[in-house]
Amino acid sequence: DAKTTQPTSMDCAEGRAANLPCNHSTISGNEYVYWYRQIHSQGPQYIIHGLKNNETNEMASLIITEDRKSSTLILPHATLRDTAVYYCIVRVHPKTSYDKVIFGPGTSLSVIP
């Protein structure tokens, strides 16, 4: 089973920030939070990941609570092309062994003109 819970769906107005929450209350100390998205009929696309510090890249920002039990993915200026299913996943960084990536249902984000 997936180790995260996310809202089933969300709407966001074009140009506004999209804030996608994720709960991961059973996260372990060595597990990272990863975010992927899947645009219709494509493979998942990596967005961002983090351990405990907030992270930002050209696509999004990731805010992780101090207790690490939840996080929020922020798309600062949503466009229509950001309409997709967003998956929040927790896993260890693979080193000498790997952790299977298990996908939950994700959040279906609809960006509205």
Add this chain to the structure above:
Amino acid sequence: GAVVSQHPSWVICKSGTSVKIECRSLDFQATTMFWYRQFPKQSLMLMATSNEGSKATYEQGVEKDKFLINHASLTLSTLTVTSAHPEDSSFYICSPLQQGPGHYYSNQPQHFGDGTRLSIL
């Protein structure tokens, strides 16, 4: 960034046909490959994990004789759906795990192919 090539992207065939799907890592080596399938309006479901040069490990409920996986090299893995039937129609996605130095895996994020849409008539 890492590039994963999955082929074909779309295939339609008759019931009883076997279909082979290829997944290549174009600019990195992958010791491990994950294969997922996705039914309409559902999430990705892990089918199997393969390691180069050894037998694949299948998830519960996935028939190993139905879904043959060959991971013969560090850049190529194939999934063959044998004697496909309409219920095998789905979106199949590969995900190679990038190998790092020595016996370590890369700390790069997991990459995914663009998927193969299989339709069995």
